[in-house]
Amino acid sequence: MNVFDQLAAWLGEPGRWSFTDPSGIPYRTVEHLSFSLLSLVIAALLTIPLALWLAHYRRAAFLASSAVNIGRAIPSFGLIILFWFLASRWEVDTTFWPLLIALVALALPPLFTNTYAGVTSLDQAPVDAARGTGYTEGQIMLRIELPLSLPVVLAGARVAFLQLVATVAIGAIVNDGGGLGRYIVDGFAQGAGGYGEILGGGIAVIVLALVCEGAFSLLTRFTVPRGLRITRKNELPSRAKATIS
Template identity: 80%
Template sequence: MNVFTQLGQWLAEANRWSWSDPAGIPYRILQHLGFSALSLVLAGLLTVPLALWLAHYRRGAFLASSAVNIGRAIPSFGLIILFWFLASRWGADTDFWPLLLALVALALPPLFTNTYAGVVQLDQEAVDAARGTGYREWQIMLRLELPLASPVIVAGARVAFLQLVATVAIGAIVNDGGGLGRYIVDGFAEGAQGYGEIFGGGIAVVVLALLCEGLFSLLTKLATPKGLALQQARRSS
Protein backbone atom coordinates (compact mmCIF):
# COMPACT_ATOMS: atom_id res chain seq x y z
CA MET A 1 0.00 0.00 0.00
CA ASN A 2 1.56 3.31 -1.08
CA VAL A 3 1.45 6.54 0.88
CA PHE A 4 -1.28 8.11 -1.26
CA THR A 5 -3.59 5.15 -0.65
CA GLN A 6 -2.90 5.39 3.07
CA LEU A 7 -3.58 9.13 2.92
CA GLY A 8 -6.92 8.57 1.18
CA GLN A 9 -7.98 6.00 3.75
CA TRP A 10 -6.90 8.25 6.60
CA LEU A 11 -8.86 11.22 5.21
CA ALA A 12 -11.94 9.02 4.69
CA GLU A 13 -12.18 7.94 8.32
CA ALA A 14 -15.51 8.84 9.91
CA ASN A 15 -14.17 11.20 12.59
CA ARG A 16 -11.53 12.86 10.43
CA TRP A 17 -13.61 16.00 9.76
CA SER A 18 -15.11 16.40 13.21
CA TRP A 19 -15.02 19.73 15.05
CA SER A 20 -15.34 18.07 18.46
CA ASP A 21 -13.36 14.82 18.14
CA PRO A 22 -9.59 15.19 18.85
CA ALA A 23 -8.95 13.04 15.77
CA GLY A 24 -10.68 15.57 13.52
CA ILE A 25 -8.69 17.92 11.31
CA PRO A 26 -10.93 20.95 12.09
CA TYR A 27 -10.51 20.25 15.82
CA ARG A 28 -6.73 20.14 15.47
CA ILE A 29 -6.66 23.29 13.29
CA LEU A 30 -8.55 25.24 15.94
CA GLN A 31 -6.24 23.89 18.62
CA HIS A 32 -3.20 24.79 16.52
CA LEU A 33 -4.43 28.33 15.83
CA GLY A 34 -5.62 28.76 19.41
CA PHE A 35 -2.19 28.09 20.88
CA SER A 36 -0.50 30.28 18.27
CA ALA A 37 -2.91 33.22 18.61
CA LEU A 38 -2.95 33.15 22.41
CA SER A 39 0.84 33.09 22.53
CA LEU A 40 1.09 35.99 20.08
CA VAL A 41 -1.39 38.10 22.06
CA LEU A 42 0.39 37.46 25.37
CA ALA A 43 3.79 38.23 23.83
CA GLY A 44 2.38 41.42 22.31
CA LEU A 45 1.01 42.58 25.65
CA LEU A 46 4.39 41.96 27.24
CA THR A 47 6.56 43.59 24.59
CA VAL A 48 4.75 46.21 22.48
CA PRO A 49 4.03 48.73 25.30
CA LEU A 50 7.57 48.39 26.66
CA ALA A 51 9.21 48.67 23.24
CA LEU A 52 7.00 51.65 22.35
CA TRP A 53 7.99 53.47 25.54
CA LEU A 54 11.69 52.70 25.16
CA ALA A 55 11.75 53.75 21.50
CA HIS A 56 9.87 56.97 22.22
CA TYR A 57 12.48 58.03 24.76
CA ARG A 58 15.33 56.54 22.70
CA ARG A 59 16.34 54.06 25.38
CA GLY A 60 17.06 50.35 25.28
CA ALA A 61 18.85 50.30 21.90
CA PHE A 62 21.19 47.57 23.12
CA LEU A 63 18.24 45.53 24.36
CA ALA A 64 16.51 45.85 20.98
CA SER A 65 19.57 44.71 19.06
CA SER A 66 20.21 41.87 21.49
CA ALA A 67 16.63 40.63 21.08
CA VAL A 68 17.37 39.67 17.47
CA ASN A 69 20.32 37.50 18.42
CA ILE A 70 18.45 35.98 21.36
CA GLY A 71 15.55 35.07 19.10
CA ARG A 72 17.87 33.33 16.66
CA ALA A 73 19.72 31.46 19.40
CA ILE A 74 16.72 30.09 21.30
CA PRO A 75 16.04 26.42 20.39
CA SER A 76 12.28 26.01 20.30
CA PHE A 77 12.30 22.31 21.14
CA GLY A 78 14.72 22.91 23.98
CA LEU A 79 12.39 25.50 25.48
CA ILE A 80 9.44 23.14 25.31
CA ILE A 81 11.42 20.38 27.05
CA LEU A 82 12.65 22.82 29.72
CA PHE A 83 9.17 24.11 30.55
CA TRP A 84 7.76 20.58 30.45
CA PHE A 85 10.37 19.46 32.99
CA LEU A 86 9.61 22.43 35.26
CA ALA A 87 5.86 21.92 34.97
CA SER A 88 6.17 18.22 35.82
CA ARG A 89 8.32 19.04 38.84
CA TRP A 90 5.86 21.68 40.10
CA GLY A 91 2.76 19.58 39.44
CA ALA A 92 1.37 21.94 36.76
CA ASP A 93 -0.59 20.92 33.67
CA THR A 94 2.02 19.54 31.27
CA ASP A 95 -0.45 19.54 28.34
CA PHE A 96 -0.84 23.32 28.36
CA TRP A 97 1.73 25.42 30.19
CA PRO A 98 5.04 24.10 28.76
CA LEU A 99 4.00 24.71 25.16
CA LEU A 100 2.33 28.05 25.90
CA LEU A 101 5.31 29.45 27.81
CA ALA A 102 7.74 28.27 25.13
CA LEU A 103 5.65 29.88 22.39
CA VAL A 104 5.41 33.19 24.24
CA ALA A 105 9.18 33.22 24.76
CA LEU A 106 9.74 32.61 21.03
CA ALA A 107 7.38 35.43 20.01
CA LEU A 108 8.96 38.08 22.25
CA PRO A 109 12.12 38.93 20.22
CA PRO A 110 10.56 39.72 16.80
CA LEU A 111 7.70 41.70 18.33
CA PHE A 112 10.01 43.74 20.55
CA THR A 113 12.57 44.40 17.82
CA ASN A 114 10.07 45.43 15.16
CA THR A 115 8.11 47.68 17.51
CA TYR A 116 11.29 49.43 18.61
CA ALA A 117 12.63 49.77 15.08
CA GLY A 118 9.28 50.93 13.71
CA VAL A 119 9.12 53.82 16.18
CA VAL A 120 12.80 54.82 16.04
CA GLN A 121 12.82 55.12 12.25
CA LEU A 122 9.88 57.57 12.17
CA ASP A 123 10.43 61.12 11.01
CA GLN A 124 11.36 63.10 14.13
CA GLU A 125 9.96 66.29 12.61
CA ALA A 126 6.44 64.85 12.82
CA VAL A 127 6.99 64.06 16.50
CA ASP A 128 8.31 67.55 17.19
CA ALA A 129 5.36 69.05 15.34
CA ALA A 130 2.98 67.06 17.52
CA ARG A 131 4.72 68.37 20.63
CA GLY A 132 4.45 71.90 19.26
CA THR A 133 0.67 71.54 18.92
CA GLY A 134 0.32 70.55 22.57
CA TYR A 135 0.33 66.77 22.38
CA ARG A 136 1.44 65.05 25.56
CA GLU A 137 4.03 62.29 25.40
CA TRP A 138 1.51 59.47 25.84
CA GLN A 139 -0.65 61.00 23.11
CA ILE A 140 2.32 61.12 20.75
CA MET A 141 3.04 57.46 21.43
CA LEU A 142 -0.54 56.25 21.00
CA ARG A 143 -1.87 58.61 18.33
CA LEU A 144 1.20 59.17 16.19
CA GLU A 145 4.05 56.72 16.70
CA LEU A 146 1.99 53.56 17.20
CA PRO A 147 -0.20 54.04 14.08
CA LEU A 148 2.75 55.02 11.88
CA ALA A 149 4.86 52.11 13.14
CA SER A 150 1.99 49.61 12.85
CA PRO A 151 3.10 48.17 9.45
CA VAL A 152 6.50 47.28 10.91
CA ILE A 153 4.88 45.91 14.06
CA VAL A 154 2.51 43.73 12.04
CA ALA A 155 5.48 42.49 10.00
CA GLY A 156 7.11 41.40 13.25
CA ALA A 157 3.87 39.72 14.30
CA ARG A 158 3.85 37.85 10.99
CA VAL A 159 7.36 36.52 11.55
CA ALA A 160 6.47 35.55 15.12
CA PHE A 161 3.18 33.89 14.20
CA LEU A 162 4.66 31.76 11.44
CA GLN A 163 7.34 30.63 13.86
CA LEU A 164 4.62 29.81 16.38
CA VAL A 165 2.63 27.79 13.85
CA ALA A 166 5.71 25.70 13.12
CA THR A 167 6.58 25.26 16.79
CA VAL A 168 3.10 24.17 17.89
CA ALA A 169 3.54 21.13 15.66
CA ILE A 170 6.80 20.29 17.44
CA GLY A 171 5.00 20.54 20.78
CA ALA A 172 3.07 17.36 19.99
CA ILE A 173 6.24 15.42 20.80
CA VAL A 174 5.93 16.18 24.51
CA ASN A 175 2.19 16.71 25.06
CA ASP A 176 -1.25 16.39 23.48
CA GLY A 177 -1.48 20.09 22.64
CA GLY A 178 0.39 19.89 19.37
CA GLY A 179 -2.46 20.71 17.04
CA LEU A 180 -1.81 19.33 13.57
CA GLY A 181 1.57 18.05 14.73
CA ARG A 182 -0.28 15.34 16.62
CA TYR A 183 -0.87 13.53 13.34
CA ILE A 184 2.83 13.51 12.53
CA VAL A 185 3.83 12.18 15.94
CA ASP A 186 1.08 9.53 15.96
CA GLY A 187 1.96 8.52 12.41
CA PHE A 188 5.59 7.89 13.33
CA ALA A 189 4.41 5.82 16.29
CA GLU A 190 2.50 3.54 13.89
CA GLY A 191 5.55 2.85 11.74
CA ALA A 192 4.99 2.03 8.05
CA GLN A 193 1.22 2.01 8.55
CA GLY A 194 1.28 5.65 9.58
CA TYR A 195 2.94 7.17 6.51
CA GLY A 196 -0.38 8.46 5.20
CA GLU A 197 -1.11 10.21 8.51
CA ILE A 198 2.39 11.72 8.57
CA PHE A 199 1.97 12.97 5.02
CA GLY A 200 -1.48 14.37 5.74
CA GLY A 201 -0.33 16.12 8.90
CA GLY A 202 2.68 17.62 7.13
CA ILE A 203 0.54 18.96 4.28
CA ALA A 204 -1.95 20.42 6.77
CA VAL A 205 0.80 22.30 8.64
CA VAL A 206 2.25 23.70 5.40
CA VAL A 207 -1.15 24.81 4.08
CA LEU A 208 -2.01 26.43 7.41
CA ALA A 209 1.31 28.33 7.44
CA LEU A 210 0.74 29.58 3.87
CA LEU A 211 -2.79 30.75 4.70
CA CYS A 212 -1.49 32.59 7.78
CA GLU A 213 1.23 34.20 5.66
CA GLY A 214 -1.39 35.47 3.22
CA LEU A 215 -3.60 36.74 6.05
CA PHE A 216 -0.76 38.70 7.64
CA SER A 217 0.21 40.17 4.26
CA LEU A 218 -3.34 41.52 4.04
CA LEU A 219 -3.20 42.79 7.62
CA THR A 220 0.04 44.62 6.86
CA LYS A 221 -1.66 46.50 4.03
CA LEU A 222 -4.68 47.30 6.19
CA ALA A 223 -2.44 48.51 9.03
CA THR A 224 -0.60 50.96 6.80
CA PRO A 225 -2.05 54.50 7.16
CA LYS A 226 -3.34 55.90 3.87
CA GLY A 227 -0.95 58.83 3.92
CA LEU A 228 2.03 56.56 4.49
CA ALA A 229 0.85 54.20 1.76
CA LEU A 230 0.62 57.11 -0.71
CA GLN A 231 4.16 58.21 0.18
CA GLN A 232 5.47 54.69 -0.38
CA ALA A 233 3.64 54.46 -3.71
CA ARG A 234 5.14 57.77 -4.89
CA ARG A 235 8.65 56.66 -3.93
CA SER A 236 8.31 53.36 -5.79
CA SER A 237 6.90 54.99 -8.93
Protein backbone atom coordinates in the same frame (compact mmCIF):
# COMPACT_ATOMS: atom_id res chain seq x y z
CA MET B 1 -0.07 0.16 0.29
CA ASN B 2 2.09 3.14 -0.66
CA VAL B 3 2.16 6.42 1.22
CA PHE B 4 -0.40 8.09 -1.04
CA ASP B 5 -2.85 5.23 -0.58
CA GLN B 6 -2.31 5.53 3.16
CA LEU B 7 -2.96 9.27 2.94
CA ALA B 8 -6.20 8.74 0.99
CA ALA B 9 -7.38 6.13 3.49
CA TRP B 10 -6.48 8.37 6.41
CA LEU B 11 -8.34 11.33 4.94
CA GLY B 12 -11.42 9.17 4.44
CA GLU B 13 -11.61 7.88 8.01
CA PRO B 14 -14.81 8.67 9.99
CA GLY B 15 -14.64 11.96 11.84
CA ARG B 16 -11.62 13.20 9.91
CA TRP B 17 -13.43 16.39 8.87
CA SER B 18 -15.29 16.97 12.14
CA PHE B 19 -15.11 20.12 14.26
CA THR B 20 -15.97 18.18 17.41
CA ASP B 21 -14.02 14.93 17.03
CA PRO B 22 -10.42 15.26 18.33
CA SER B 23 -9.26 13.26 15.32
CA GLY B 24 -10.79 15.77 12.92
CA ILE B 25 -8.62 18.11 10.89
CA PRO B 26 -10.92 21.14 11.56
CA TYR B 27 -10.82 20.37 15.29
CA ARG B 28 -7.02 20.18 15.30
CA THR B 29 -6.75 23.31 13.15
CA VAL B 30 -8.80 25.34 15.63
CA GLU B 31 -6.69 23.95 18.47
CA HIS B 32 -3.51 24.84 16.58
CA LEU B 33 -4.65 28.39 15.88
CA SER B 34 -5.90 28.88 19.45
CA PHE B 35 -2.48 28.12 20.89
CA SER B 36 -0.75 30.32 18.32
CA LEU B 37 -3.08 33.31 18.68
CA LEU B 38 -3.13 33.18 22.48
CA SER B 39 0.66 33.11 22.58
CA LEU B 40 0.92 36.01 20.13
CA VAL B 41 -1.55 38.16 22.09
CA ILE B 42 0.22 37.54 25.41
CA ALA B 43 3.63 38.27 23.85
CA ALA B 44 2.31 41.46 22.25
CA LEU B 45 0.86 42.70 25.55
CA LEU B 46 4.15 42.02 27.30
CA THR B 47 6.41 43.43 24.61
CA ILE B 48 4.89 46.19 22.49
CA PRO B 49 4.15 48.72 25.31
CA LEU B 50 7.68 48.29 26.71
CA ALA B 51 9.34 48.54 23.29
CA LEU B 52 7.24 51.59 22.41
CA TRP B 53 8.21 53.36 25.63
CA LEU B 54 11.92 52.53 25.29
CA ALA B 55 11.99 53.57 21.65
CA HIS B 56 10.20 56.84 22.38
CA TYR B 57 12.83 57.82 24.91
CA ARG B 58 15.66 56.21 22.89
CA ARG B 59 16.69 53.93 25.72
CA ALA B 60 18.10 50.39 25.89
CA ALA B 61 19.00 50.24 22.20
CA PHE B 62 21.19 47.23 22.94
CA LEU B 63 18.05 45.25 23.85
CA ALA B 64 16.76 45.55 20.28
CA SER B 65 19.91 44.12 18.73
CA SER B 66 20.23 41.52 21.47
CA ALA B 67 16.63 40.42 20.94
CA VAL B 68 17.40 39.59 17.31
CA ASN B 69 20.35 37.41 18.25
CA ILE B 70 18.48 35.73 21.10
CA GLY B 71 15.52 34.99 18.88
CA ARG B 72 17.74 33.34 16.31
CA ALA B 73 19.74 31.38 18.86
CA ILE B 74 16.93 29.88 20.94
CA PRO B 75 16.12 26.31 19.85
CA SER B 76 12.34 25.95 19.83
CA PHE B 77 12.25 22.30 20.79
CA GLY B 78 14.83 22.78 23.55
CA LEU B 79 12.76 25.55 25.06
CA ILE B 80 9.63 23.41 25.04
CA ILE B 81 11.45 20.49 26.69
CA LEU B 82 12.92 22.83 29.33
CA PHE B 83 9.54 24.21 30.37
CA TRP B 84 7.98 20.74 30.26
CA PHE B 85 10.71 19.44 32.58
CA LEU B 86 10.26 22.35 35.00
CA ALA B 87 6.49 21.93 35.00
CA SER B 88 6.76 18.22 35.70
CA ARG B 89 9.16 18.86 38.58
CA TRP B 90 6.87 21.50 40.07
CA GLU B 91 3.77 19.34 39.50
CA VAL B 92 2.17 21.88 37.15
CA ASP B 93 -0.18 20.83 34.35
CA THR B 94 2.17 19.76 31.56
CA THR B 95 -0.53 19.61 28.87
CA PHE B 96 -0.88 23.38 28.54
CA TRP B 97 1.55 25.67 30.36
CA PRO B 98 4.96 24.43 29.11
CA LEU B 99 4.02 24.84 25.47
CA LEU B 100 2.27 28.18 26.05
CA ILE B 101 5.20 29.69 27.96
CA ALA B 102 7.67 28.45 25.35
CA LEU B 103 5.59 29.94 22.54
CA VAL B 104 5.34 33.30 24.31
CA ALA B 105 9.11 33.34 24.82
CA LEU B 106 9.68 32.64 21.13
CA ALA B 107 7.34 35.45 20.04
CA LEU B 108 8.94 38.13 22.22
CA PRO B 109 12.12 38.92 20.21
CA PRO B 110 10.59 39.76 16.80
CA LEU B 111 7.78 41.79 18.37
CA PHE B 112 10.16 43.79 20.54
CA THR B 113 12.72 44.34 17.80
CA ASN B 114 10.27 45.46 15.15
CA THR B 115 8.36 47.77 17.47
CA TYR B 116 11.58 49.40 18.62
CA ALA B 117 12.99 49.70 15.10
CA GLY B 118 9.72 50.98 13.71
CA VAL B 119 9.52 53.83 16.21
CA THR B 120 13.19 54.83 16.14
CA SER B 121 13.19 54.97 12.33
CA LEU B 122 10.30 57.44 12.16
CA ASP B 123 10.71 60.95 10.80
CA GLN B 124 10.75 63.19 13.87
CA ALA B 125 8.86 66.04 12.18
CA PRO B 126 5.37 64.70 13.07
CA VAL B 127 6.53 63.96 16.60
CA ASP B 128 7.95 67.47 17.08
CA ALA B 129 4.80 68.99 15.58
CA ALA B 130 2.59 66.99 17.97
CA ARG B 131 4.74 67.99 20.93
CA GLY B 132 4.53 71.62 19.86
CA THR B 133 0.73 71.51 19.76
CA GLY B 134 0.54 70.30 23.36
CA TYR B 135 0.42 66.52 23.03
CA THR B 136 1.68 64.67 26.09
CA GLU B 137 4.40 62.07 25.68
CA GLY B 138 1.84 59.31 26.14
CA GLN B 139 -0.39 60.77 23.44
CA ILE B 140 2.56 61.05 21.08
CA MET B 141 3.38 57.38 21.59
CA LEU B 142 -0.18 56.15 21.12
CA ARG B 143 -1.48 58.60 18.51
CA ILE B 144 1.61 59.36 16.44
CA GLU B 145 4.43 56.86 16.83
CA LEU B 146 2.46 53.64 17.14
CA PRO B 147 0.17 54.27 14.12
CA LEU B 148 3.07 55.41 11.93
CA SER B 149 5.18 52.39 12.87
CA LEU B 150 2.27 49.96 12.45
CA PRO B 151 3.57 48.40 9.18
CA VAL B 152 6.81 47.41 10.90
CA VAL B 153 5.01 46.19 14.03
CA LEU B 154 2.70 44.03 11.92
CA ALA B 155 5.69 42.64 10.06
CA GLY B 156 7.15 41.55 13.38
CA ALA B 157 3.81 40.01 14.37
CA ARG B 158 3.74 38.12 11.06
CA VAL B 159 7.21 36.68 11.65
CA ALA B 160 6.33 35.77 15.23
CA PHE B 161 3.00 34.18 14.33
CA LEU B 162 4.40 32.01 11.54
CA GLN B 163 7.10 30.83 13.94
CA LEU B 164 4.43 30.00 16.49
CA VAL B 165 2.37 28.03 13.94
CA ALA B 166 5.42 25.94 13.12
CA THR B 167 6.38 25.46 16.76
CA VAL B 168 2.94 24.32 17.94
CA ALA B 169 3.37 21.31 15.66
CA ILE B 170 6.66 20.48 17.38
CA GLY B 171 5.02 20.92 20.77
CA ALA B 172 2.74 17.97 20.09
CA ILE B 173 5.62 15.78 21.27
CA VAL B 174 5.11 16.94 24.87
CA ASN B 175 1.52 18.15 24.65
CA ASP B 176 -1.61 15.99 24.55
CA GLY B 177 -3.18 18.47 22.13
CA GLY B 178 -0.54 19.83 19.84
CA GLY B 179 -2.90 20.85 17.06
CA LEU B 180 -2.01 19.52 13.64
CA GLY B 181 1.33 18.30 14.92
CA ARG B 182 -0.56 15.54 16.73
CA TYR B 183 -0.93 13.72 13.41
CA ILE B 184 2.80 13.77 12.81
CA VAL B 185 3.62 12.46 16.28
CA ASP B 186 0.94 9.75 16.13
CA GLY B 187 2.05 8.77 12.63
CA PHE B 188 5.64 8.23 13.73
CA ALA B 189 4.38 6.13 16.65
CA GLN B 190 2.76 3.74 14.13
CA GLY B 191 5.92 3.11 12.17
CA ALA B 192 5.58 2.36 8.46
CA GLY B 193 1.81 2.21 8.71
CA GLY B 194 1.64 5.83 9.77
CA TYR B 195 3.42 7.44 6.82
CA GLY B 196 0.13 8.60 5.36
CA GLU B 197 -0.83 10.34 8.59
CA ILE B 198 2.61 11.96 8.81
CA LEU B 199 2.26 13.26 5.26
CA GLY B 200 -1.27 14.50 5.93
CA GLY B 201 -0.20 16.30 9.10
CA GLY B 202 2.77 17.90 7.37
CA ILE B 203 0.66 19.13 4.48
CA ALA B 204 -1.94 20.49 6.90
CA VAL B 205 0.71 22.49 8.80
CA ILE B 206 2.14 23.90 5.56
CA VAL B 207 -1.30 24.90 4.27
CA LEU B 208 -2.15 26.54 7.60
CA ALA B 209 1.11 28.52 7.54
CA LEU B 210 0.43 29.73 4.00
CA VAL B 211 -3.12 30.75 4.91
CA CYS B 212 -1.84 32.66 7.94
CA GLU B 213 0.74 34.41 5.77
CA GLY B 214 -2.01 35.49 3.40
CA ALA B 215 -4.20 36.60 6.31
CA PHE B 216 -1.46 38.87 7.66
CA SER B 217 -0.95 40.35 4.20
CA LEU B 218 -4.65 41.18 4.06
CA LEU B 219 -4.56 42.55 7.61
CA THR B 220 -1.72 44.88 6.66
CA ARG B 221 -3.52 45.96 3.51
CA PHE B 222 -6.75 46.83 5.32
CA THR B 223 -5.33 48.34 8.51
CA VAL B 224 -2.47 50.41 7.09
CA PRO B 225 -3.18 53.18 4.55
CA ARG B 226 -1.55 52.52 1.18
CA GLY B 227 0.43 55.77 1.25
CA LEU B 228 1.86 54.90 4.65
CA ARG B 229 2.82 51.40 3.48
CA ILE B 230 4.71 52.82 0.50
CA THR B 231 6.37 55.56 2.53
CA ARG B 232 7.51 53.24 5.29
CA LYS B 233 8.83 50.70 2.79
CA ASN B 234 10.88 53.34 0.95
CA GLU B 235 12.15 55.26 3.95
CA LEU B 236 12.80 52.49 6.47
CA PRO B 237 16.52 52.35 7.29
CA SER B 238 18.46 49.25 6.45
CA ARG B 239 18.71 48.21 10.09
CA ALA B 240 14.92 48.10 10.36
CA LYS B 241 14.53 46.29 7.04
CA ALA B 242 16.89 43.61 8.29
CA THR B 243 14.70 42.96 11.33
CA ILE B 244 11.49 42.45 9.35
CA SER B 245 12.87 40.22 6.60
